[in-house]
Amino acid sequence: MTEPGRTVVIGVGNDFRGDDGAGPAVLARLAGVVPAGVHLVASDGEPANLLMAWDGASLAIVVDAVQAGPAPPGTLHRAVIAAPDALPGSAAVPEDASITGSHQLGVGSAIGLAQVLGRLPARLIVHGIQGGDFTLGASLSQPVADAIDDLVAAVIADLAG
């Protein structure tokens, strides 16, 4: 399944659930903007689906809403996870609760499972955006909506390497 040079951006979340829609919102903004060959994948964040989405990628970028401690809504988090076999000696998963996302069975579980199974992409970058309101039917809260520009820019910067 390995496609050398394959790059994927995975937007995790549900756009019917308030700030959980941040991942889909970023994907929508990236459509037509990212370089040709960059795959944009919508995901519910379920670990097996995430493993499939980033399978064989040289670079995978995951965007997800998070609830990480007391940070104010709209705060951006970024974590770089390198596959151990790609960068010997690197710490694969940082001790950063912010990357666990807003889904109980989500990005954190996927990273843990991928590590054990040797299915991490060569380079994985997780962008978390602190959510405040996950109410069904709500749109993005203002602080999160205001931070989407910066989040999109951060993803594009990562794509540019």
Place this chain on the structure above:
Amino acid sequence: MTHRHERTLAAVGLARVEGEGALRVRVSGDRVEDVRLDIYEPPRFFEAFLRGRSYREPPDITSRICGICPVAYQTSAFLAIEAACGVQVDGPIADLRRLLYCGEWVASHALHIYLLHAPDFLGYPGAIEMARDHRPIVERGLRLRRAGNAIMETIGGRAVHPVNVQVGGFYSAPSRSDLSGLTGVLRAAMDDALETVSWVAGFEFPELTLDHEMLALSQPGSYPIERGTVATSGGRAFAAAEFEDHVLEEQVAHSTALHARLSGHAGTYLTGPLARYTLNARWLPPAAAAAAAAAGLGETCRNPFRSIIVRAVEVVCALEEAIRIIEAYEPPAAASVPVPPRAGTGHGVSEAPRGVLYQRYDFDPAGTIVGARIVPPTSQNQAAIEHDLRSFIQPRLDLSDDELTRQCEQVIRNYDPCISCATHFLTLRIER
């Protein structure tokens, strides 16, 4: 352990249940006083959200309720809408609908069996720990999930919120070669599925036999998946249109959710794999029937721990059905049939991986939704889960708090409660 009264344990996050809810168990002395499962129900929101929208919108909107079973929501929605509009869809479009649904069964059951449920039987806190010792097994589970997703992507356009589904059929129908491209993946998946049945059949299962009335769809001649009428082990048989006459939802004091019960029936009822199997085992296709027999499943299955075997058999069933449909497939002349709006009410039922999912829509003459009702399987099972927890906990009160908590989590996982169908943030509290 000292004798305690009214002691409250620290809340324990219930990981590996897809969803979020809360379970509170109150124990007084040596007696279980109360078991409360608090669940928060997105369908209530969606029912309100759908009012005023077009009759063509529910399949897309309701597919957002659950990331794990979007096809179930889409299917019950378009069945209800087509019934209201007086249209019945048959032939290749109906076959494609069953095929798509088979994909969801395979993907959902593979997830639950391998990443959520099996770790309980093998003594691991979760799939990650299990994968350290059983990597090839977990890889097998991921292959199965991938096979299910492949069906959903080919028929539905994508696996998460399939976009190719509409009222009346599909936006585009696959060619024969599109489908035959799946055959190799599905045949390999069948080997994995049969090995899965053998694997889970070897687990050790706590003794627990339930006497709930069982409720499942009936699709005579085939195992019920994407349509059917409703039947119960107590002998009821009724059409989707009569669902709300038989299944009553009532507000209960402790929960924002509604509790479902059968009209004129004092006890609880259960929907889901155990009910499907118990009421329909004779309709399993040959490979699935043989796998069930080899796994030691009898004509019925009433131990919720053994639901993992039933799910594994249903994966075989879904793959067998998928291969059969693909081999016989001739593309429809048109990918969808016209469904003109009209005033009226329609009802739809289908067998979500977790059980019967019912939807009703009321339309004005222009096809605008004036009323909507969504009854997901997990909320139907809520009363039964509470009942089972009470029975399970009572003889186990001498266990340590941690161990009792762990075992209660396992009991809940037996029912595969759904993420957005019914539960929202599950924590467990035991008060002694």
